[in-house]
Amino acid sequence: MNKVHKVGIIGGGVSGVVTALELSKYGIDNVLFEQENSVVNGPPFCHLHAGGNLYPDISDEQCRILMKQSIEMARLFPQSIDERPTFISIPKTQKYSVENIQSRLDMLVDYYKSLIAEDALNEILGEPDQYYKTYSEEDLKELSGKSSVQNPSTPDQWLINAINLIDYKKLKTPIIIVQEYGWNMFRLTAQAQLALNKAENCDLKINTKVLDIKDLRDQDLDYNWEIHTEKEIYKVKYLVNSCGFKTGEIDDSLHINSERLIEFKAAYVSKWQPIEGLIPELIFHGERGTPGGMVQLTPYSGDYYQIHGMTKEITLFKDGLIHSNENEAQPKFNEDINQKLFQGWEKVDVISRTENAIHSVSHFVPSFKTATVGGPPLFGAQQIPGDDETLRVGEVSFPHESYARSEIVKASSALTVANQIIDKIQEENIVSIIENRTNKNALLDAISKDEIDELAAELTIERGYPKAMSRLIIERE
Ligand SMILES: Cc1cc2nc3c(=O)[nH]c(=O)nc-3n(C[C@H](O)[C@H](O)[C@H](O)COP(=O)(O)OP(=O)(O)OC[C@H]3O[C@@H](n4cnc5c(N)ncnc54)[C@H](O)[C@@H]3O)c2cc1C
Incomplete structure (x- = not known):
């Protein structure tokens, strides 16, 4: 209960894990909560929308x-x-x-x-x-x-x-x-999970559901939020809500109206x-x-x-x-x-x-x-986010100080969201200005193909799918 984390991220889908890995690579300590027993276990993805050609109607x-x-x-x-x-x-x-x-x-x-x-x-x-x-x-x-x-x-x-x-x-x-x-979602999950395991600045809490959040921003403490789980209470300066389709639950508990x-x-x-x-x-x-x-x-x-x-x-x-x-x-x-x-x-x-x-x-x-x-x-x-059901690019919003809400519509938006959150925590002086920002992530780069093959196969079977689905149809070196 005593440690204060700079950032607390609720939800270990693709958005939450990419945010955690990007913060970690800059040495920004964070705690990531995922209620299930592995990360990126929510809605699937199979298509990299590099051009939006599956959507004839979008802008x-x-x-x-x-x-x-x-x-x-x-x-x-x-x-x-x-x-x-x-x-x-x-x-x-x-x-x-x-x-x-x-x-x-x-x-x-x-x-x-x-x-x-x-x-x-x-x-x-x-x-x-x-x-x-x-x-x-x-x-x-x-x-x-x-x-x-x-x-x-x-x-x-x-x-x-x-x-x-x-x-x-x-x-x-x-x-x-x-x-x-x-x-391939199983392979992305494996690479992210392996990188998180090695990320010294990320405290990954799987099987940990966030039950409540206390807003302490007006109390002049060295932290702004308390994150309550069944067993513990965590103190964080900055809160990231990346709960996927449950994002509104956190908004409701904080009495924030959003559409x-x-x-x-x-x-x-x-x-x-x-x-x-x-x-x-x-x-x-x-x-x-x-x-x-x-x-x-x-x-x-x-x-x-x-x-x-x-x-x-x-x-x-x-x-x-x-x-x-x-x-x-x-x-x-x-x-x-x-x-x-x-x-x-x-x-x-x-x-x-x-x-x-x-x-x-x-x-x-x-x-x-x-x-x-x-x-x-x-x-x-x-x-x-919002009321336009044809929207295919959802990103992040900052409804209040020290609070970010990620609402991506396609998995590809996860890195943009992470970068926008990092911009914001610098602006709010949660961390000092980071020199030499880069999209490269050494934590992810350090994971080998063999490690990914092995864990992706395990996860695919554990989730009830045929092992072959953990492989690419065109193998990469
Ligand atoms: C059928 C289908 C096909 C799709 N195909 C594609 C595709 O081909 N390409 C593409 O780019 N996108 C696709 N998408 C969209 C894509 O799946 C989502 O955009 C993306 O997975 C959203 O990621 P996220 O991290 O925002 O949310 P999620 O993956 O939903 O992650 C949220 C996480 O938060 C956790 N959580 C929630 N509440 C709590 C709590 N209180 N405490 C702790 N943890 C909590 C959940 O367990 C979950 O793991 C598809 C979606 C569907 C439904």
């Missing part, structure tokens, strides 16, 4: 931010990045226009070039002029039927492997191959027969929440595939997206969703929703109908 500015933040995170966690591209298509039945997506891609190529001009090491999505490639109907006719390539390396080879499986007559042309990569949405979603794990050659992630765009909502097939190692389908029968849920109200900052899910979030899924729901997901893919990839349930769903609830 160019959000696309640029997602690209920049994704590159920064990929540089921190290279062993979790699966360097396979994404196949983007629009079914003929859908309203979106390929031309709009294409003009945005041109803007992104220029932006990517400017990021590389700032720092050559930002070139992690391949050469900028190869960031995307389009394929007309003629191109598709010419390429389809060519032999699949076991380990594709060019956009044409990735396209051939995909188009040999897809009923492309259902799709508008051109079709796009873009360098948006996969992001947010929270959303429960799930993706499904399927197993397919071995196919000839690796395929890119497949996107068939569609209007969210309608029966033709976007279908996303994400390849994993070992013939496992993760599926999202943006309909209420697959990824989305009835009453799955809810708002805070003027009396409560924390929205509350209904019984059915709470059951899935906290108690587990009924087997019948796992089977029926995974089968719906497989069916939605087989509409475009007919041979995928032989896929079967490959594991439990990857699910969770996430936060969206």
Whole structure:
């Protein structure tokens, strides 16, 4: 009880752990509380949104931010990045226009070039002029039927492997191959956990739920907050709320009114027969929440595939997206969703929703109908600050002195949030000015691939998923 920590972070999701690791690398002592038995165990992620191309409706500015933040995170966690591209298509039945997506891609190529001009090491999505490639109907006719390539390396080879499986007559042309990569959550978790174990300045408290917070800012003490857990009380100068979809609970306990949405979603794990050659992630765009909502097939190692389908029968849920109200900052899910979030899924729901997901893919990839349930769903609830449900870049806010509230919408925003918090604690004189700020993190860099392979496999099995999902489809050195 006697020690005063400079920073107390509640919530060990990707935002909390990146903040803890960034503070630690500058020697700023912090205590990180996670109620579960391992970090980054909440809502999943599988896609590095380096350009926002899964969202035809978002602004160019959000696309640029997602690209920049994704590159920064990929540089921190290279062993979790699966360097396979994404196949983007629009079914003929859908309203979106390929031309709009294409003009945005041109803007992104220029932006990517400017990021590389700032720092050559930002070139992690391949050469900028190869960031995307389009394929007309003629191109598709010419390429389809060519032999699949076991380990594709060019956009044409990735396209051939995909188009040999897809009923492309259902799709508008051109079709796009873009360098948006996969992001393996199990591997990021392993690297973060190993780095936290070695971080002398971070006191990591897993299995430790924060029950209450006392605001002592007006008491002229050498600390501002007391963080109460079941066994102990911790004193901290600066408080970071990175509780994910539970961020509103802390706001409520501090009587801070704030507006947010929270959303429960799930993706499904399927197993397919071995196919000839690796395929890119497949996107068939569609209007969210309608029966033709976007279908996303994400390849994993070992013939496992993760599926999202943006309909209420697959990824989305009835009453799955809810708002805070003027009396409560924390929205509350209904019984059915709470059951899935906290108690587990009924087997019948796992089977029926995974089968719906497989069916939605087989509409475009007919041979995928032989896929079967490959594991439990990857699910969770996430936060969206404010009331705009289309927002894809959420960051951090500072509602009061000595208090930061992180509300990221995509995992890629975690480093930006950490940097903004570090700016703020300098401004508030919690720490003195740090010279030579850098995005490099020696604690993360010190973790080897072998260590990540081993812990990622352990965590994946412990969480009930096939061990193969802890590997990248394209192994990195
Ligand atoms: C189905 C689905 C698919 C997604 N796919 C992608 C994707 O492909 N790419 C992408 O970038 N993003 C994706 N996202 C979004 C991404 O998962 C989230 O943006 C990100 O995980 C949020 O991280 P966080 O650290 O803010 O919150 P969380 O990961 O929710 O972390 C909050 C942590 O706080 C802990 N906590 C809460 N209250 C307390 C307390 N009182 N005491 C102690 N601990 C507490 C929780 O246990 C949790 O571990 C997806 C989300 C979903 C639901």
